[in-house]
Amino acid sequence: MDKNTKIAFLGLGSMGGPMARRVLAAGYPLTVWNRSPGRTEEFAKQGATVAESPADAVRDAEVVVTMLADPPAVREVVGAFASELRTGTFLIEASTIGPAAVAEVEKELPAGVALIDAPVMGSVDRAASGELSLMVGGEADPVMPLLELFGTVNRTGATGTGAALKLVLINAVVNGVTVIAEAMALADALGLPEDQVKRAMAASPLAGIAGRAFAEGAYFPIRLAAKDVALAATAASLPIATTVHQRLTAHPEAADEDLSQIVKWSR
Numbered sequence: 001m002d003k004n005t006k007i008a009f010l011g012l013g014s015m016g017g018p019m020a021r022r023v024l025a026a027g028y029p030l031t032v033w034n035r036s037p038g039r040t041e042e043f044a045k046q047g048a049t050v051a052e053s054p055a056d057a058v059r060d061a062e063v064v065v066t067m068l069a070d071p072p073a074v075r076e077v078v079g080a081f082a083s084e085l086r087t088g089t090f091l092i093e094a095s096t097i098g099p100a101a102v103a104e105v106e107k108e109l110p111a112g113v114a115l116i117d118a119p120v121m122g123s124v125d126r127a128a129s130g131e132l133s134l135m136v137g138g139e140a141d142p143v144m145p146l147l148e149l150f151g152t153v154n155r156t157g158a159t160g161t162g163a164a165l166k167l168v169l170i171n172a173v174v175n176g177v178t179v180i181a182e183a184m185a186l187a188d189a190l191g192l193p194e195d196q197v198k199r200a201m202a203a204s205p206l207a208g209i210a211g212r213a214f215a216e217g218a219y220f221p222i223r224l225a226a227k228d229v230a231l232a233a234t235a236a237s238l239p240i241a242t243t244v245h246q247r248l249t250a251h252p253e254a255a256d257e258d259l260s261q262i263v264k265w266s267r
């Protein structure tokens with residue numbers, strides 16, 4: 001691919017928005033589509049083409065990127081554009097949907113369309129700065145320049161392996177943040193000062209996960225974290241993830257809050 005390669009980006013949410021902005025800023029001809037049209041306005045002002053439908057978005061594209069909420073969203077959107085994809089097109093599926101849904105998507109695609117699963121670790125701050133970590137399954141060599149705009153590319157093997165590794169990592173992270181929340185509740189019960197506990201965590205093997213539990217620039221809503229542990233629990237028997245899922249879904253009114261809020265719930 002080169003800077004004239006036509007890109008279609010579908011899904012301009014908290015992550016897709018900043019990722020698509022990087023595609024535009026890099027100078028690629030970009031067509032965008034989002035279910036709620038308001039999110040496309042700033043892209044139109046900056047020179048992107050705004051499509052009326054998923055099918056319109058992909059019709060002329062050489063590379064299509066989807067960054068959508070969950071498996072039902074991806075099924076719906078891919079179902080709406082699959083028949084329009086031209087032979088030789090690449091579909092980069094960046095949402096977190098797990099390998100089973102990636103396999104379903106692959107079955108929907110016409111012959112000659114290559115599917116690359118490229119889910120990401122890192123939140124909105126890293127999406128904006130191009131510092132995500134991408135787990136990339138499939139024959140991605142031809143689209144590496146685009147993937148590298150989003151962050152560091154980790155090649156995982158065949159199509160679906162990126163989605164699988166992402167599920168392993170995010171399930172452990174979400175469970176880990178819940179463990180930090182419980183640790184803070186214990187510290188409170190034992191009368192320990194919060195600063196002291198945070199400093200001790202930062203100097204312990206808990207450092208990375210405590211960093212996420214107390215992160216400030218991240219926005220990974222609890223509803224998406226619940227979706228991820230539920231997806232993980234469909235792939236294996238995971239009693240901890242099942243318990244964490246119950247906890248994450250116990251406060252539907254807080255579903256749009258960042259995952260770090262569960263630390264507050266526990267105290």
Ligand SMILES: NC(=O)c1ccc[n+]([C@@H]2O[C@H](COP(=O)([O-])OP(=O)(O)OC[C@H]3O[C@@H](n4cnc5c(N)ncnc54)[C@H](OP(=O)(O)O)[C@@H]3O)[C@@H](O)[C@H]2O)c1
Pocket residue numbers: 010011012013014015016017034035036039067068069070072073074076077094095096097120121122123124218219220221224
């Ligand atoms: N946020 C994070 O920190 C983070 C980090 C890594 C990975 N992820 C993963 O990346 C993906 C996107 O996350 P996000 O934070 O950008 O989510 P988000 O802000 O909720 O955006 C979701 C996007 O999906 C669209 N959508 C939802 N249901 C749809 C449907 N049925 N049909 C068509 N479009 C639909 C939304 O459209 P509307 O604008 O119309 O709602 C929006 O564009 C998720 O799989 C998430 O798990 C998120």
